[in-house]
Amino acid sequence: MTPPRSVLIVGASAAGLSTAEALRRQGHQGRLTLLDAEPHLPYDRPPLSKQVLAGDWEPGRAQLRSQAQLDALDAEFVRGEAAVAFDAGAREVRTATGRVLRADAVVIATGLTPHRLPGQQGQAGMREPAGMQGPAGMREPAGMQGPAGMRGPGQQGLAGVHELRGLDDALTLRAHLTAARRLVVVGEGVLGGELAATARKLGLDVTLVGLGQAILADQLGGRVSGLLTRAHAERGVELRLGVAVEELTSAGGRVTGVRLATGEVLPADAVVVAIGSRPATGWLAGSGLSLGDGVECDARCRAAEGVYAVGDVASWQHEGLGRRLRLENRTNATEQAQVVAANILGADRPYTPIPYFWTDQYDIKIQAHGLPSATAEVSIVEGDPEQGRFAAVYREDGRVTGVLGWNMPKQARVLRQQHLATQPVATA
Amino acid sequence: MKITVDEDKCCGAGSCVLIAPEVFDQREDDGIVILLDAEPGAGQHAAVREAAAVCPGAAIEVSE
Ligand SMILES: Cc1cc2nc3c(=O)[nH]c(=O)nc-3n(C[C@H](O)[C@H](O)[C@H](O)COP(=O)(O)OP(=O)(O)OC[C@H]3O[C@@H](n4cnc5c(N)ncnc54)[C@H](O)[C@@H]3O)c2cc1C
Ligand code: SF4
Numbered sequence: 333m334t335p336p337r338s339v340l341i342v343g344a345s346a347a348g349l350s351t352a353e354a355l356r357r358q359g360h361q362g363r364l365t366l367l368d369a370e371p372h373l374p375y376d377r378p379p380l381s382k383q384v385l386a387g388d389w390e391p392g393r394a395q396l397r398s399q400a401q402l403d404a405l406d407a408e409f410v411r412g413e414a415a416v417a418f419d420a421g422a423r424e425v426r427t428a429t430g431r432v433l434r435a436d437a438v439v440i441a442t443g444l445t446p447h448r449l450p451g452q453q454g455q456a457g458m459r460e461p462a463g464m465q466g467p468a469g470m471r472e473p474a475g476m477q478g479p480a481g482m483r484g485p486g487q488q489g490l491a492g493v494h495e496l497r498g499l500d501d502a503l504t505l506r507a508h509l510t511a512a513r514r515l516v517v518v519g520e521g522v523l524g525g526e527l528a529a530t531a532r533k534l535g536l537d538v539t540l541v542g543l544g545q546a547i548l549a550d551q552l553g554g555r556v557s558g559l560l561t562r563a564h565a566e567r568g569v570e571l572r573l574g575v576a577v578e579e580l581t582s583a584g585g586r587v588t589g590v591r592l593a594t595g596e597v598l599p600a601d602a603v604v605v606a607i608g609s610r611p612a613t614g615w616l617a618g619s620g621l622s623l624g625d626g627v628e629c630d631a632r633c634r635a636a637e638g639v640y641a642v643g644d645v646a647s648w649q650h651e652g653l654g655r656r657l658r659l660e661n662r663t664n665a666t667e668q669a670q671v672v673a674a675n676i677l678g679a680d681r682p683y684t685p686i687p688y689f690w691t692d693q694y695d696i697k698i699q700a701h702g703l704p705s706a707t708a709e710v711s712i713v714e715g716d717p718e719q720g721r722f723a724a725v726y727r728e729d730g731r732v733t734g735v736l737g738w739n740m741p742k743q744a745r746v747l748r749q750q751h752l753a754t755q756p757v758a759t760a
Numbered sequence: 761m762k763i764t765v766d767e768d769k770c771c772g773a774g775s776c777v778l779i780a781p782e783v784f785d786q787r788e789d790d791g792i793v794i795l796l797d798a799e800p801g802a803g804q805h806a807a808v809r810e811a812a813a814v815c816p817g818a819a820i821e822v823s824e
Pocket of ligand 2: 786
């Protein structure tokens with residue numbers, strides 16, 4: 333196989349940008365183009381629900397790379413322009429402005445689109461009233477401007493209802509939270525937990541609603557999710573768990589509350605919907621690619637000849653686990669990018685990572701390595717939950733499937749090396 | 761090669777330690793990165809670049 337002369341990456345965030353950097357580092361000298369629907373310079377998402385929403389960081393601090401580092405990549409960045417169609421056979425992308433981009437290799441890195449509640453959409457084109465936007469300086473972070481005009485879908489819909497995927501979402505939400513009093517968070521996953529924690533820190537009355545019985549129950553199992561749920565309750569979050577949302581209530585185009593299936597109405601002047609996401613593959617309809625839960629790739633992250641997928645959008649065959657996997661976490665974006673870049677340049681490397689994610693809620697820092705599951709048997713091997721620091725090992729059928737640190741990041745990493753070292757980490 | 765780390769961005773993943781244990785370590789109490797060697801020898805350069813590339817906090821910066 334001859335290395336491609338040109339590479340086009342669609343989605344220039346954690347996974348896409350990392351792929352570009354890895355391509356250059358691994359010797360790609362040909363053309364490199366990155367296309368992204370957002371106008372901003374590439375930024376990182378984990379800080380959005382934490383430092384940026386809390387106001388601890390200037391938004392510009394979430395930028396992934398400096399302008400000088402981006403320049404050094406010698407790549408062409410096309411920003412504020414969405415891909416709307418793809419022909420996998422011709423490796424041809426059409427954008428919203430009608431432009432056609434073609435390359436020897438195409439990398440799909442478009443991430444996720446948040447799920448919405450019925451009625452969240454409201455009237456298309458509706459905006460937050462001017463008074464809710466906060467100080468002018470909050471709107472456009474210094475150093476992150478791109479061509480104006482493109483607005484995320486989060487800005488449209490019933491006023492006072494938010495989602496959080498992008499920087500604009502975070503800034504709109506932050507501006508609203510500094511003026512709001514009562515927030516309802518819908519969703520008891522990682523994002524819902526972090527949002528509730530940050531909003532409490534900002535002094536809001538917070539109610540968290542979720543279908544599950546505990547915060548992060550599916551990901552961390554009953555014992556640890558029980559501790560996390562208790563931590564939220566102790567810090568003043570009202571919990572409505574194991575209950576469905578019936579509808580959003582509104583008056584005059586603005587949200588007034590959340591009606592639960594139990595009939596209870598939770599009054600709110602702000603609502604954040606964090607009920608999960610789906611892979612952003614809408615633009616790939618009719619492309620010839622196989623789309624299931626994400627872009628379906630082989631063990632080498634290849635979706636078709638010369639077409640690869642990376643990051644949250646990619647579903648691939650994990651040879652170590654012997655099954656298909658799609659991960660929605662930050663480390664996967666960069667680790668998978670190394671392997672995709674190598675394979676584009678002619679390597680034949682399966683991607684077999686040990687999954688890893690972290691979450692910060694209040695003063696609690698959780699690190700999860702491997703695949704801790706709700707069905708695993710959990711044993712505390714270091715520290716003490718009552719002291720607010722511990723490390724746990726998850727076992728299924730006697731085999732260690734995950735390790736977790738609760739305010740014990742280093743110990744969790746050491747446990748990972750002891751128990752999960754059988755699957756090699758992706759290295760270039 | 762010169763390495764700098766931004767402790768404020770570090771989320772304590774430990775990916776850097778897994779890849780380049782002679783250059784990076786983590787603090788016992790909060791897992792934040794410790795830079796053991798800010799100007800490592802040539803033998804470490806590939807591993808350090810790899811660590812900087814995968815660091816999920818974008819906390820490691822390498823200049824030549
Ligand atoms: C608020 C928040 C907090 C998080 N916190 C954590 C955490 O604590 N720990 C953790 O491990 N993970 C966390 N994550 C997850 C992590 O950020 C993601 O796994 C990571 O961003 C995935 O990178 P990606 O490049 O695959 O996708 P994304 O970062 O979503 O990037 C996709 C890019 O594609 C672009 N795009 C989409 N569609 C198109 C199109 N049609 N045309 C052109 N461009 C398009 C988008 O504009 C975007 O820039 C968090 C995510 C969010 C949203
Ligand atoms: S890999 Fe990055 S985030 Fe993780 S410990 Fe090292 S510096 Fe910190």
